[in-house]
Amino acid sequence: MNLHAVRAIYRFEMARTFRTLAESILAPVLTTSLYFVVFGAAIGGRMGEIEGVSYGAFIIPGLVMLSLLAESVSNASFGIYLPKWSGTIYELLSAPVSTFEIVLGYVGAAATKSVMLGVLILITARFFVPYEIQHPVWMVGFLLLTAISFSLFGFIIGVWADSFQKLQVVPLMVVTPLTFLGGSFYSIHMLPPLWQKIALFNPVVYLVSGFRWSFYGISDVDPMLSVLAILGFLALCMGGIFWIFRTGYKLKA
Template sequence: MNLQAIKAIYKFEMARFFRTLTQSFISPVISTALYFVVFGAAIGGRIQEVDGVAYGAFIVPGLIMLSVMTQATANASFGIYFPKFIGTIYELLSAPVNFIEIVIGYVGAAATKALFIGFVILGTAYFFVDLDIQRPLVMVAFLVLTCLSFALLGFIIGIWAGNFEQLQLIPLLVITPLVFLGGSFYSISMLPPVWQTITLFNPVVYLISGFRWAFFGQADVNIWLSLLAIAGFTVLCLGVIWWIFKTGWRIRQ
């Protein structure tokens, strides 16, 4: 394992993040505040509690998941796409660095950025609602796994994308709608039975449900199903990345 190569890639990617640290910090704070104003105040005035949890607190896990999933995907996709765009990817591929080290460097940096934003949103939420996280270690573990898995997805998107527009295609048209429809701001038990069944086909439901369970001890689906879902998603992404580097798809073409 070439630790120096991993460190170089990781530091290079993180340097871009630190150059815009103020923007990276302020943006999630403002977005979180707006969500609390719109959902917490407007909708929360009509829905006082969900499953015994104050509505303002209930939406916090969903807000964190929404930002973490999109940020991890966007950072990882841009991180690997830009070297492809300017042609420096060939220097990386010709260096004594294997694909595992490349993935660890780029995905690790993207996951770190998303994790930072997740904690910023969590800290901002304390200014608006009272939170009592029942299982903080499980919450952190779930957050880290989500950051890693969606960073892996972003890495795949960055290799697949042929232009900058395609980088935004899946996050905007697939991930964000799935998060909104995955119980971010409501419990799926509030839906009619038919829609509850349909919603269970949304994989994001299992991630948000498991993350909310770490906060409040309540979940829409079994916690073991949530863990199985994120583990299966991570393994699937790793398998796709292995195949990409084995075949050179969209890298050497």
Template sequence: MTLNIHAVRAIYMFEMNRAFRTWAQSIIAPVLTTSLYFIVFGTAIGSRMGDIGGVDYGAYIIPGLLMLSLLSESISNASFGIYMPKWSGTIYELLSAPVNWVEVLLGYVGAAASKSLLLGTLILLTARFFVPYHIAHPVWMVGFLLLTVVSFCLFGFIIGLWADSFQKLQVIPLLVITPLTFLGGAFYSINMLPEPWQTVSLFNPVVYLISGLRWAFYGQADVHIAVSTGMTLVFMAACLTVVWWVFKTGRRIRR
């Protein structure tokens, strides 16, 4: 199969231009929100919390706050990107164009992932103004961050295909992903929980994401890094399978 690079680039650039047209909402707002978390939890509360596992509390919550922003933004960017053509009716032009599902996926998910990675970089730079931190495994951090962002952009793409209203685009991010992130060790280590809640937390998929990223930063994790990576790869494979099935059957593509 020959990849239509021109089609991928056209979709990618259209989505990136849309993000830069709404830069205040797409980029500035999440960075400001995360900055408020750093001020409240990292500076005000963190100064009275001491450290966790030898890491200052303000620095300890950076991976969790990064995940909190990236998961919601990755889903939002990807779901909105594919939903808009359905809502406006231009999805039919896309379906009639000489592009296959892989090229559509690369364009939309690639643009959503790029926006999320840009946001993650800005958040990391912003964190420097509030707390000092170091990254023990920078290459692993970039790789794990990329894997997480792509996985949840795929998940968001599925939500955009499934949704038939703007309200449904917000249901899963607000009612599922955000609560799971708060309960997934974003502001604490699950080892601090008493049983049976520590065991119950292991059924929260976001625990593995935050734990993996925290290991990349500080070399410590609630779950072994191999398990975190494996869980994320399984999730990404499941999302790819669902997207392939949707385009193969044509279900939920049309509004």
């Protein structure tokens, strides 16, 4: 493996993050803090517990997942789209660097940024709401798998997009709505029976549910289904990237 190439791509992407620290890290943390103030303190104080957990603590896993999905997709898609837009992608493709090494550099950096953000949000939450993590190993596992999977998904979006506007289409029109409807701020058991069944077709439900289980031991679906869902999505994204590099889709035209 060409570790020098992987390290160069990774360090370049991480350096870009620290050059835009306010937009990359501080803005999402401040936005999430507002959610804690509004939903956790103002609204949560007027609501009862959900399955034995205070509302403010209940929404923490959902808020982390909301930021994690959005930032993973955004970081990875912009990271690969920028060299496409500037034309430097051809230098990368002609260099002695394999597909795996390119993806490892870009996706590794995007996933690292997302995990950093997730940890910062968890630290920030401590200032607003007390919470516990019953299964820390599973929590870290869900955090890493989700960050990697959606960074791979973002990489695919970055290859597919041919304008800066298109980079925002899937995150704004698909990922964010699915996350809000995926039980981030409520349990799907609170929905009418018909909508509970419909909600099970939302893949984000399994991510949020599994992540919440790692905190409080409660979930809307079986935690093993959550693990299988994220592993299946990971495999699907890896297959998509393999096909992109094999065919040169929107890279070699």
